[in-house]
Amino acid sequence: MHKEHTLTKNQRIIFDLIDKSPEPLKAYSILFNVQKKGIKAPPQVYRALDKLVEMGKIHKIESRNAFIACHNSSCQVAKATAFSICEICEKVTEISSASLSKYLANFKDKDGMKYSKYNLEFFGLCKKCNTR
Amino acid sequence: MHKEHTLTKNQRIIFDLIDKSPEPLKAYSILFNVQKKGIKAPPQVYRALDKLVEMGKIHKIESRNAFIACHNSSCQVAKATAFSICEICEKVTEISSASLSKYLANFKDKDGMKYSKYNLEFFGLCKKCNTR
DNA sequence: TTACATAGTGTTATATTATAACAATTTAAA
DNA sequence: TTTAAATTGTTATAATATAACACTATGTAA
Ligand SMILES: [Zn+2]
Ligand SMILES: [Zn+2]
Ligand SMILES: [Zn+2]
Ligand SMILES: [Zn+2]
Numbered sequence: 001m002h003k004e005h006t007l008t009k010n011q012r013i014i015f016d017l018i019d020k021s022p023e024p025l026k027a028y029s030i031l032f033n034v035q036k037k038g039i040k041a042p043p044q045v046y047r048a049l050d051k052l053v054e055m056g057k058i059h060k061i062e063s064r065n066a067f068i069a070c071h072n073s074s075c076q077v078a079k080a081t082a083f084s085i086c087e088i089c090e091k092v093t094e095i096s097s098a099s100l101s102k103y104l105a106n107f108k109d110k111d112g113m114k115y116s117k118y119n120l121e122f123f124g125l126c127k128k129c130n131t132r
Numbered sequence: 133m134h135k136e137h138t139l140t141k142n143q144r145i146i147f148d149l150i151d152k153s154p155e156p157l158k159a160y161s162i163l164f165n166v167q168k169k170g171i172k173a174p175p176q177v178y179r180a181l182d183k184l185v186e187m188g189k190i191h192k193i194e195s196r197n198a199f200i201a202c203h204n205s206s207c208q209v210a211k212a213t214a215f216s217i218c219e220i221c222e223k224v225t226e227i228s229s230a231s232l233s234k235y236l237a238n239f240k241d242k243d244g245m246k247y248s249k250y251n252l253e254f255f256g257l258c259k260k261c262n263t264r
Numbered sequence: 265t266t267a268c269a270t271a272g273t274g275t276t277a278t279a280t281t282a283t284a285a286c287a288a289t290t291t292a293a294a
Numbered sequence: 295t296t297t298a299a300a301t302t303g304t305t306a307t308a309a310t311a312t313a314a315c316a317c318t319a320t321g322t323a324a
Contacts, residue, residue, distance in 0.1 A: 008272060008319095027310065041275060046311065051272095062194035063251065065310065084241055087248075095241050103235055107254070109216055109227055115256035116219075119195065122239070124247035140290095140301060159281065173304060178282065183301095197281065 007057075013037050014048040015069070018058055024066030024092050053078070061085070061092055063121050072096045079117040080105060086126035095122070139189075145169050146180040147201070150190055156198030156224050185210070193217070193224055195253050204228045211249040212237060218258035227254070 007015055013034050018025050025033075031045045039045060049067060052058040056078025058067045063085065070078070072094055082095040082104075104118055139147055145166055150157050157165075163177045171177060181199060184190040188210025190199045195217065202210070204226055214227040214236075236250055 010273075039274095042311070043275080043313090044273070047272080062253075084245055084247065093241075097239075097241065100239060104252075107229075107232060109225075109229065109254075111259055113216055113256055113258060113262075115216065115254040117255040118252065119255075120236075120250065120252045121194075122241075122247040123249040123251075124245055126245060127243055130245075142302075171303095174282070175284090175304085176302070179301080 007052075008048075010039055010044055010048045011051055013039060014045065015052055015057055018052075018067055019069040021068075023090065024061050024064055024068045026064075026066045030067075059083075059094070061121065062119060063123075064090070064092070066092075068092055068094065070094065081118070082120040082122070084122045084124065084126075086129055087123050088125060088129040091126050091128075095120075139184075140180075142171055142176055142180045143183055145171060146177065147184055147189055150184075150199055151201040153200075155222065156193050156196055156200045158196075158198045162199075191215075191226070193253065194251060195255075196222070196224070198224075200224055200226065202226065213250070214252040214254070216254045216256065216258075218261055219255050220257060220261040223258050223260075227252075 014030055017030060017033055027042070027045050027049060030049075031039070031042060034045070049058070049060075053060055053067075056070055058069050059078070059081050060067055061083060080101055082097070082100060084093045084095055085091075100120075104120065108114060146162060149162060149165055159174070159177050159181060162181075163171070163174060166177070181190070181192075185192055185199075188202055190201050191210070191213050192199055193215060212233055214229070214232060216225045216227055217223075232252075236252065240246060
């Protein structure tokens with residue numbers, strides 16, 4: 001079993017906000033939302049985000065510059081992430097597929113380069129947006 | 133066969149620069165480099181980049197906010213991209229693997245959502261950086 | 265306990281990346 | 295030709311992210 005990370009004050013505040021959000025949050029939207037809790041400046045937000053990403057508690061959606069909480073039993077998948085992104089409503093879902101992660105974890109390119117991490121973003125229409 | 137795009141003046145200048153570069157280029161680095169050719173402001177660069185990405189002539193490396201020329205017979209793979217990124221020297225290579233693209237093109241998640249596009253970024257050490 | 269190292273915080277300023285808005289020009293169709 | 299669409303030039307500003315430095319809290323070892 002891996003070490004359970006104890007979140008610091010700022011990390012806790014920011015993680016809770018992201019974890020409760022139904023949609024990915026952007027750094028400055030987070031900043032705005034936590035100012036009443038005493039977090040007043042960008043570096044405080046970015047530091048907490050960096051640590052939370054390192055821990056695997058949250059993931060950055062690179063194509064959106066936004067962050068979502070991990071719901072795949074956390075740390076294990078911090079280095080192997082896959083998301084589906086709806087191009088209409090911007091709904092983002094973390095994909096949890098054993099066959100996908102197995103395929104990608106074992107993928108080797110022509111040079112035999114072995115990878116320690118990957119991030120995959122799928123784009124399309126979610127069920128809701130596809131049927132109207 | 134698909135329509136061959138003719139590049140406009142600014143698109144040509146910016147594409148040529150990216151195409152000749154051995155490494156991904158960032159927008160403001162591009163701007164700096166083309167100022168002597170009369171492209172003086174960020175919107176001119178970003179517009180050309182947007183079009184070139186649409187056409188599949190270049191790709192954006194999302195995790196690096198940088199652009200590289202496509203070397204996979206262009207347009208076909210604009211909506212299905214995969215890259216390997218060295219975390220030490222930042223070398224980026226476009227991956228061209230029939231089995232990978234077939235696997236991902238056919239991937240369906242639990243909800244049966246079908247995707248029209250994906251982007252995959254692998255991180256690791258390139259051969260050179262791995263052996264020293 | 266004390267000393268030290270490490271991690272986290274608060275703060276100001278600034279760097280980097282990207283777009284809004286609008287006028288002028290070029291290109292391609294009708 | 296005349297109209298529409300795409301591209302360009304330009305100024306200003308928005309959005310995203312980090313540098314730097316002083317200070318505080320926390321953990322570890324003597
Ligand atoms: Zn996750
Ligand atoms: Zn949707
Ligand atoms: Zn390509
Ligand atoms: Zn390397």
